[in-house]
Amino acid sequence: KQEVTQIPAALSVPEGENLVLNCSFTDSAIYNLQWFRQDPGKGLTSLLLIQSSQREQTSGRLNASLDKSSGRSTLYIAASQPGDSATYLCAVIRQGGSEKLVFGKGTKLTVNP
Amino acid sequence: EAQVTQNPRYLITVTGKKLTVTCSQNMNHEYMSWYRQDPGLGLRQIYYSMNVEVTDKGDVPEGYKVSRKEKRNFPLILESPSPNQTSLYFCASSLWATARMNTEAFFGQGTRLTVV
Numbered sequence: 001k002q003e004v005t006q007i008p009a010a011l012s013v014p015e016g017e018n019l020v021l022n023c024s025f026t027d028s029a030i031y032n033l034q035w036f037r038q039d040p041g042k043g044l045t046s047l048l049l050i051q052s053s054q055r056e057q058t059s060g061r062l063n064a065s066l067d068k069s070s071g072r073s074t075l076y077i078a079a080s081q082p083g084d085s086a087t088y089l090c091a092v093i094r095q096g097g098s099e100k101l102v103f104g105k106g107t108k109l110t111v112n113p
Numbered sequence: 114e115a116q117v118t119q120n121p122r123y124l125i126t127v128t129g130k131k132l133t134v135t136c137s138q139n140m141n142h143e144y145m146s147w148y149r150q151d152p153g154l155g156l157r158q159i160y161y162s163m164n165v166e167v168t169d170k171g172d173v174p175e176g177y178k179v180s181r182k183e184k185r186n187f188p189l190i191l192e193s194p195s196p197n198q199t200s201l202y203f204c205a206s207s208l209w210a211t212a213r214m215n216t217e218a219f220f221g222q223g224t225r226l227t228v229v
Contacts, residue, residue, distance in 0.1 A: 034218060043203065043222035089156070091218075100146060100171060101205070101218055103156040 002027045002094045006104035013080055014112050021075040021107045023090035028068045031093040034101070035064050035075050038087045047088075048075070080111045115140045119204050119221035126194055126228055134189045134224050136204030142219075144207045145187040149173065149200040150223075156203070162187055194228040201225050 003026045013019050023033070032051045036044040048057045048064040050073065056065040063076040073090055087108045091101040117138045126132055138145065146161035148171075158171030162181040176198055178190040187206075191198060202224045208216040 032216075036220075041201075041223075041225070044220040046217055046219065049217045091156075099144065100158040100161060101148075101156070105153075105155045 002030075002092060002102045004090060004092060004102050004104035006088075006090060006107050008107060009105065010108040010110075012110040012112060015080060015082060017080050017111075018076070018078050019080055019109070021077070021088050021090075021109070023073040023075070023104055025071045025073075025092050025102075027094055028071050029095040030068065031095055031099070033064075033066055033073050033090060033092045035062075035073075036089040036091065038089060038106070040087075044089065077109075080109075082111050082113050084111050085109055115219065117204055117206050117219050117221040119202075119224050121224060122222060123225050124227070126226070128195055128228055129193050132191050132194060132226075134191075134202060134204075134226070136187045136189065136221060137185050138187075138204075138206040138219070139185065140206060140219065141184065142206035142208055143184070145181070146171065146205050147177070147179065147187070147189050148203045148205065150203065151200050159189070159202075191226075194226075196228045199226060199228050 005024045007022050034049045035047040038044050050057050050066040061078040066073045087106040089106045091103045120135045143164045147159040148156045150156045157173050159177050160171050160179040162168040168179050204221040205218050207218040
């Protein structure tokens, strides 16, 4: 059974700091890994999708890496801003089966002005 | 604009009163699914559909029904809602990975359901 863990559960940083969010998964047989952002009471916004054959993806100040063999992904946020405050979720699609997304419980990020 | 639209966004209902949450996507995606999000439990899949008239249970299907009569729509039906179905519900869609091509999942804005 695929399990996804995100550490830390919460993170508070001062504005301008570079930071790393971690995601680990137990079964390396995945199709892809996707990072989402969720604002309180709101929907999920897709940030980055990393295919299983890729090692990283970049979008603006965000960079996500994937190491399938070790079951790890990181989301790097450069020069954090208060507007980055949200919960960040990672999810994987396991090969075979229903192709459902298996989510971690998220990291709640607070960027202080 | 590519999007997944859910309605209603907020709903308060009473135990036992049938309700439907609608979901529509404009991206011609084959794969659609429903998730519920609960504190401490995260997001869990309720039902999914690989295409029109093809649906199957996810991890927590009890108390829910779905239908997929058209490619763009995937309504979630609660025949007799109970308080333990109070939750935040999300609809999602993506291209079906028939060629095992990796695709991005798009989510609706969510429906906050309270059953009293």
